Amino acid sequence: MSDTKGTSGIKEIARALGVSIGTVDRALHGRTGVSEKTKNRVLQTAEHLGYKPNLAAQALKLNRKLSIAAILPKHISHFFDPVRAGIRAAAAETVGMQITLDFHEYPRLGVGDVQAVEAAMERHYDGIIFLPGDTRKFDAVIRKLSRDGTAMMCVGSDAPNTDRMGFVAAHAYASGAIAAELLAMNLRQKANVAVFSGELFTLDHAEKLRGFAATLAVQAPHLSLLPALESHEQPKQAYQQALALMKSKGRPQGIYLSTANSIPVLKALDELHLLGKIQIVTTDLFQELVPLIEFGKVLATIHQRPYTQGKVAFESLIQYLRSEEKTQPAVRLAPHVVFRSNLSLFAGQIMDTYEDLEPELRKR
DSSP: OOBOTTOOOHHHHHHHHTOOHHHHHHHHTTOSSSOHHHHHHHHHHHHHHTOOBOHHHHHHHTTSOEEEEEEEESSSHHHHHHHHHHHHHHHHTOTTOOEEEEEEEESBTTBSHHHHHHHGGGGTOSEEEEOOSSHHHHHHHHHHHHHTTOEEEEESSOOTTSSOOEEEEEOHHHHHHHHHHHHHHHOOSSEEEEEEESOTTSHHHHHHHHHHHHHHHHHOTTEEEOOOEEOTTOHHHHHHHHHHHHTSTTOOSEEEEOSSOOHHHHHHHHHTTOBTTBEEEEESOOGGGHHHHHTTSSOEEEEOOHHHHHHHHHHHHHHHHHOSSOOOOEEEEOOEEEOTTTHHHHHHHHHHHHHHHHHHHHHO
């Protein structure tokens, strides 16, 4: 936001108080999300610095060129490629707006993710769409970019208690709860169940496990939950963990694969001739998973709707940047449960998405 001549602006107020630009903006305009104490500090500092908003400059800002970056992992491609496709589709619909969109990749969550976001600082983007992995590591970089005026939009997971401006993700707790209920309905006798997860410092994975464990305890006390296995999104590690678990004495009769990194685990089960004998609930829907559901080797999958996540994240970010009312969107999409009976309703959509991605995939 620009300032009248001889006055200090929102950035100066934020810098003086050590808070985010978003916090200052909400306090100055009387919006929610700011404590009364912080609001009073902001208003006192604004008065001391002689801050006065330039309404003409604000109106001009609405029509200025916006630069957006999407910084996402290369692996797992069958989740993040549809996210990118959704972002690209939303960008294509911004007819008449001056928007530039850049895509940046890093290997996988936990490997190069913070560094990739840090590198974006030099480009001074108006907004960045990213997936926060370990939120402990992302806190400082989110704070720095936000204070420099970059709106940080989380997709796929959230980074609460940071200066991010909003998030779009599938409802993680509900996803885990649904998976637990499905296994409870299909495992009537006393048995062990296991969860293969990604990094549990990622809120999305932690919430899925929390929803799964809580629902299992209430609806299926006869089922014992084994310690969660974190694969850290590394296929080789997930494969080896699966082999070791299924060869152990107390191997589970039910498995929830709460990460889209499911193929290595399913490969291990196939090699041990256990597919179709173990009740399995997976995450997301992609080409390799379709025949496994179709032939009953996977009970169901919890579809996180990555294309929709990407599209809504971009749309919400643009709305935030162009609006004077700086609300913080928090979108939890209802997960879709895909069984063999309704697989045909979803499989066509998956194929269409991959056809749209084909030119990009050929470049890799």
